[in-house]
Amino acid sequence: MKKQVLFIQGGGAGTYDEWDNKLVDSLRRELGPGYDVRYPRMPNEANPSYTMWKAALAEEIAGLDDGAVLIGHSLGGTILINALAEAPPNRKLAGVFLIAAPFVGAGGWPSEDIKPTAELGGRLPLRTPIYLYHGSKDDIAPFAHVDLYEGAILGAIVHRLRGRNHQLNDDLAEVAAGVRALM
Numbered sequence: 729m730k731k732q733v734l735f736i737q738g739g740g741a742g743t744y745d746e747w748d749n750k751l752v753d754s755l756r757r758e759l760g761p762g763y764d765v766r767y768p769r770m771p772n773e774a775n776p777s778y779t780m781w782k783a784a785l786a787e788e789i790a791g792l793d794d795g796a797v798l799i800g801h802s803l804g805g806t807i808l809i810n811a812l813a814e815a816p817p818n819r820k821l822a823g824v825f826l827i828a829a830p831f832v833g834a835g836g837w838p839s840e841d842i843k844p845t846a847e848l849g850g851r852l853p854l855r856t857p858i859y860l861y862h863g864s865k866d867d868i869a870p871f872a873h874v875d876l877y878e879g880a881i882l883g884a885i886v887h888r889l890r891g892r893n894h895q896l897n898d899d900l901a902e903v904a905a906g907v908r909a910l911m
Contacts, residue, residue: 730764731911732792736785737767738802738828739776744769748801750898751827755799758904763911776803778841782811794820797907802869802894805829809858809881810842813851822910824852825859825903828894830869831876849881858884859906863892 735755737748752767759765768788771780785808789798798821800808805826812824830837833844845851852858858881862874871888878886887902896903 730762732796733759733763733765733907734788734792734796734798735765735767736788736798736800736804736808737770737773738804739770739773740803741774743773743802747895748804751801751895751900754898754900755904755907758901759907763907770804776807778807778810778839781807782814785811786815786817789817789819792819795822795911797822797825797910799825799827799903799907800829801827802829806832806842809848809852809877810844812853813845813848816851816853821853821856823857823859823907825861825906826877827861827896827900827903828863828866828869829860829873829877831873831880833876833880836873836876846880849884852881857910859887859903860884861887861889861896861903863889863894863896865891866894868894 737744756765806829832839832842860874860877864871
């Protein structure tokens with residue numbers, strides 16, 4: 729049976745077909761045939777809504793088996809981690825990976841939809857490892873946002889990738905290695 733990985737795209741017009749598809753291709757290539765990498769199109773990517781994406785995420789996660797891995801890129805990671813804190817799923821997750829996710833809250837980005845909480849890490853599913861990946865050359869989500877997540881999610885495993893951009897230079901080899909280590 730293939731191991732399940734759910735990849736949540738970032739927001740913005742064309743992201744699914746022109747940007748994050750390259751990340752998913754890299755992830756599939758690095759993980760190989762033993763993994764089922766799911767890549768659903770999120771609603772209204774050009775103007776993402778936390779409420780709409782949270783509902784779509786809940787539906788996608790409900791279709792997974794226990795032991796799946798969740799990966800969110802950029803705004804998809806921000807929405808994923810906040811949705812998990814707000815309403816933990818009814819299944820055991822092997823791990824949650826955030827790639828270049830903007831932090832919402834003190835020191836990070838403001839949001840009309842997402843209500844930041846100081847207890848973000850304490851509200852996440854128990855015993856679910858959280859992995860943070862962020863490139864030092866990210867010109868969209870400031871590199872300092874990974875530090876904000878690290879402070880909000882105690883015990884998170886942080887990977888600061890030197891010279892990598894917001895798309896991690898379309899290379900998810902490190903992320904795939906982290907997924908393989910869990911599964």
